[in-house]
Amino acid sequence: MSDTKTENALCLENVRLFHDGSKLLDLNVTIQPGEVVTVMGASGSGKSSLLNLISGFLPPSFSYTGRVVLDGLDITHADPADRKVGLMFQDPLLFPHLSVEENLLFGLPAKGDKTERCEKVRAALGAVNMAELGHRDPLTLSGGQQSRIALIRVLLSEPKALLLDEPFSALDSGLRDKVREFVFAQAKIKNLPTLLVTHDQLDADKSGGQIITL
Template identity: 65%
Template sequence: MPDHSLVLKDLRILLGDEVLFHLNAEIGAGEVLTVMGPSGSGKSTLLNAISGFLSPRFTCEGRIILDGEDITHKDPSARKVGLMFQEPLLFPHMSVEDNMLFALPRGGSKHERCEKVREKLRAVNLEELGARDPLTLSGGQQSRIALMRVLLSQPRALLLDEPFSSLDVDLRERVREFVFTQAKQNRLPVLMVTHDKADAEAAAGPIINLLNHK
C-alpha cells in the first residue's frame, strides 16, 4: 500500500483583496491535521480549495501538492481527494451495496466489483446490511458506510468537514476512533475541520487555528 502525503505550500485564499488565511502545512501518511476557527474563518473554503470546488468568488494562491504532484489547478475528478461531510449523504433510492458500488472506479466484472464492496463491508462487520435501505440504518452505521464508500473511491487524501458533529456524544467517540483508525490503516493524510476541541484532541495531531494564519 503506497504512502501518501499532502503539502500546502504558501497557500493563500483571498476574498477580493482580503486574505482569509495563509498556510504552510505538510500531512504525512496516516496523520491528521486539524484546522479550527469560528464560522466564516474559511475552514470549508480550505477544503473546497484542496478538493477543487473553490467558488470563483475566491482566489487561491500558492501550491497544493499531493503525493509530489501539484494539483492546485487540476480538475476535481483528477485529484483523487476523498470528502466526508457532517451528514453521510447516502443515496436514499439505492441500497447500501449500490451506494458503495457507485463510488467504485470503473473496471472489472460485476461479480468482481460486488466482491470488493462486500470485502469492505466484511471488514467493518456490516456485510449483512448490503441490501438495506440506508435510511433504515443507525447514525453510526451510516457514518461507517459513508467512510467505506469514500475509501472505495481510492482517494490519495481524506478531507473531513465536521464529520462527527451530528452524532451523540457516545456514538461520536466510537465513530471518530473508527475513522481515524481506517485512515491510518489506509496510509492516508487527513485534514479535518471542526469546531470541537474533543475532535482535535482525539486526532492526536497538529492543530491550526485559522485566525492565527492571516
Template identity: 55%
Template sequence: MEGLFLDGVRIALGGRLLVSLTRHVPPGAVLTVMGPSGAGKSSLLAYLGGFLDPAFTACGRALVDGVEITALPAEERHVGILFQDPLLFPHMSVAGNLMFALPESVKGRAERRRRAEAALCGVGMAGLGGRDPATLSGGEKARVALARVLVSEPRMLLLDEPFSKLDTQLRQQMRQLVFSKARESGLPVLLVTHDMADARAAGGEIVKIGA
C-alpha cells in the same frame, strides 16, 4: 515528499485574507484546522477538492505524494471527502452506494460487489449491503459513508466536521474508526472542526485560523 504538502496556500474573500498555510501532513497523519464560522475552514477544503466558489481568490499549491492536485480538474484529484451528513444515494442499496464509488478500473459486477461487501465488513457493517439506506441508524449511515469514501481509493481524506451530528458515544466510535482507517490506508487527512475533542482524537498538529 510523501503525504500532503500545502505550499503557500492562501485564500481570500473581498481582499480579506482568510487562510495562509504551509504544512506537511505525512501519510496516515491528521492536520486539524480550527476556527469560528466564516474563518475559511470549509473554503480550504473546497480549494483542495476543486470546488471553491469563484467569489474567493486562491493561490498556492497542494501536492499529494508529489502530485500537484491543485493543477488537476476536480474529478482527477481523487480526494475523499466526508461531510456532516452522510449524503447516501436514497435510490441505491447500501452496497449500490459503494459500487457506484468504486474506480472504473474494477471490472465485473461480481468483483465490484465483492469489493463493496469487503469494505462494509471493514467498517463493521458486514452483510448489510442489501439494506435501504433509509433503514439505517445515524451511526450506520456514517460508517457506510466512510466505506464509500475508502473504496474510491482516494489520495487523501478531507473531513468537514463529519462527527458533529452524532451523539457523544457514536462520535467517539466514529473518530476512532475514521482515524484508524486513515492510518491503515496511509492517507493524509485534513480535518476542520469546532470541537477540540475531535482535534485531540486526531492526534496531529492543530492550526487555528480566524482567531
C-alpha cells in the same frame, strides 16, 4: 522539500485564500501519510473554503495563491474528479435512491467485472462487520451506520488523501467517540494524509496530530 518527505503526502504550499479581496488564511503545511492534521476556527474563518480549495469546489467569489501538491503531483488546477481526494461532510450524504451496496459500488473505480466489484464491496462491508446492511435503504440506517458507510464509500474510491468537514458533529456524543475512533483507525490503516476541520476541541485532541487554529 525532499522527495521522501512528499511521497504520499498532502502539501499545502504557501496557500493564501481570499474572499472578495480580503485574506482569510495563510497556510504552509505538509500532512504525512497516516497523519491527521486538524484545522480549527470559528465559522467564517475559511476552514470549509480550504477544503473546497483542495477538493476543487471553490466558488468563484474566492481567490487564492499557492499550490496544492498530493503525492508529488500539483493538483491545484486539476479536475475535481481526478484529484483523488476523499471528502466527508457533517452529513453522511449517502445517495438515497441507491442501496448501501450500490452506494459503495458508486465509490469503487470501474476496474474488474461486476462480480469482482461486488465481491470487493462485500469484503469491505464484512471487514467492518456490516455485511448484512448491503441491501438496505440508506435512509433506514442509524446515523452512526450511515457515517461509517459513507467513510467506506470514500475509502473504496481509493483516495490518496482524506478531507473531513466536521464529520462527527451531527452525531450524539456516545456515538461520536465510536465513529471518530473508526474513522481515524481506517485512515491509519490506509495510510492516508488526513485533514480534519472542526470546532470541537475533543475531535482535535483525539486526532493526535498537529492542530492549526485560524
